[in-house]
Amino acid sequence: MWLPLHTVCLRGHAVCRRSFVVAFLRCSGHRDANVSHFSHSAGRCAQTCQALIYRNYGDPSRVVQLGKVDLPPVGAKDVLVKMLAAPVNPSDINMIQGTYAILPDVPAVGGNEGVAQVIEVGSHVKSLKTGDWVIPRDAGLGTWRTEAVFAEDDVISLPNDIPLLSAATLGVNPCTAFRMLSDFEALKPGDSVIQNAANSGVGQAVIQIAAARGINTINVIRDRPEFTQLSDRLKAMGATYVIREEDLRRPEMKEMFKTCSKPKLALNGVGGKSATELLRHLQFGGSLVTYGGMSKQPVTVPVSALIFKDVKVKGFWVTQWKRVHSHDGKLFRGMLDELCSLIQQGKLTAPACTEVGLQDYHKALDAAMQPFTSSKQVLIM
Ligand SMILES: NC(=O)c1ccc[n+]([C@@H]2O[C@H](COP(=O)([O-])OP(=O)(O)OC[C@H]3O[C@@H](n4cnc5c(N)ncnc54)[C@H](OP(=O)(O)O)[C@@H]3O)[C@@H](O)[C@H]2O)c1
Structure with a gap:
């Protein structure tokens, strides 16, 4: 046209x-x-x-x-x-x-x-x-x-x-995951990270980069009829635990923390109640990093989390990171090299994708706005 x-x-x-x-x-x-x-x-x-x-x-x-x-x-x-x-x-x-x-x-x-x-x-x-x-x-x-x-x-x-x-x-979600796992808490093998929207592009990159570093991930997703298939897929990528949003309030969480350390870092791509629930499980002094707001709800921080747990509440935007570090190309280059090396070793795969021809862009745009698709729409030129 x-x-x-x-x-x-x-x-x-x-x-x-x-x-x-x-x-x-x-x-x-x-x-x-x-x-x-x-x-x-x-x-x-x-x-x-x-x-x-x-x-x-x-x-x-x-x-x-x-x-x-x-x-x-x-x-x-x-x-x-x-x-x-x-x-x-x-x-x-x-x-x-x-x-x-x-x-x-x-x-x-x-x-x-x-x-x-x-x-x-x-x-x-x-x-x-x-x-x-x-x-x-x-x-x-x-x-x-x-x-x-x-x-x-x-x-x-x-x-x-x-x-x-x-x-x-590669340039947006894995870079976001990489920075959030590197820049907020000094994470070592055996430490834990909790995240919501764990099946998102960012979430899948978090799972794989964390697994490559020996870090446990507690992955929260919304319930759905095919929960088990999705959970199995995320576990095959390296997820340590996959739980439903509702599970965050259940006493069974205590059982999980008998075998897995409480998270030092919580990654929030959703906002609203989901973010507040992540906060409840953070270690003393841990960080909640918000990078997305898919529920379009504000993040509410309980007073007790600030006073008695001294949690740090931060935000991250990869676009800003790239701009701040644009003068120092080596940092960006180094991050891309590390990510590409993980890809070459088979430790970091692309998120689940649906390939769509450019001509069929309507399908891709419509699908990208639907919930529960668990697949990134990619236009193929
Ligand atoms: N700050 C940054 O630098 C940065 C960088 C990259 C991405 N982001 C942001 O991170 C978020 C995820 O991006 P992405 O590319 O990884 O997304 P994506 O692959 O398209 O996945 C979207 C995710 O959002 C979830 N979701 C959608 N609507 C929701 C709702 N109403 N309540 C709870 N969860 C909902 C989906 O879960 P279901 O399967 O349950 O629908 C899925 O996990 C977006 O907000 C994006 O803008 C920020």
Whole structure:
């Protein structure tokens, strides 16, 4: 489908911190490597790509459309890439709905994560070559497209011998899991971590990275008819215990803590009652780290947890971490190398995924917004 004549800049997610740059680029005629235009019949014969575009914030199944966008020429410090696969994450959905912490200028191309293959490099590109696999360094590139021209500095390479789905889903959830398991408590083998939304992409990465480090995980999921199958799947990944939300209040929890240490760290992707229940089981002085709010309910911290258990209540956002550490590429590189090494050793697999062709994006968006699917939708270009 061709979109109608249009002259407005179309970028991936032009996030707030860069909006003044965008304004400058628009006024000065400079080209931002991430800025392209709606394809139009007049003017130069542009190379185009297909992309999932939204012109307004709103319900993703209504506002997202498959269209064509122009690709800008490849500048000296740019790379032309062919997108291979890109997941649909909750934050992508929230961005399109207009409810996320950072929002693009619209019209925008959806998607913040994915893996691409470099097919052309600019004359001054040093760190990348044709054939390399790359992922975004930051949110906001607009990855739901067939090709793109990105600045060399906007992407980072990955080994191209890891599974495609692992590469496509590496930059957000496993990085979040890795940081949360590393930066809040000094965890050693035999220690325990408790988490809700344990079947989420983040949760599955937490289970596997923790297992590789000899750390026990107590994994909380919502009850469902196929609880046993899901529990078995998570245990096969390395989960020590898998329990239902309701079990958190049961006296049997005491039995569990006879064989497993009380958790030093609780990871909360849900909020509401679920978060409060996690807190009850933390060790004295332990940390509750909130990274998501799938229930859309606030986190309530009992006074007793603060006074008598001295718990630390923190938040984590991987986008902020990447931005804070963008000057020190070695930390990000080191984390990706460690994660890729786990993948190569078979210790970290991609989350359960459903592969969907770009043309069938409606199916992927609809499924991504359904509860109890236990499968990450990944667009295959
Ligand atoms: N802060 C960060 O840096 C960061 C990074 C990555 C992700 N996140 C956030 O982490 C969360 C999970 O992301 P993901 O990509 O791992 O998700 P995902 O793979 O799409 O999984 C979604 C998870 O949320 C659960 N869920 C959905 N609705 C729920 C509800 N009403 N109450 C309780 N649980 C519910 C699902 O459980 P069911 O199977 O029971 O439906 C599933 O476990 C999202 O909020 C995302 O934005 C944050």
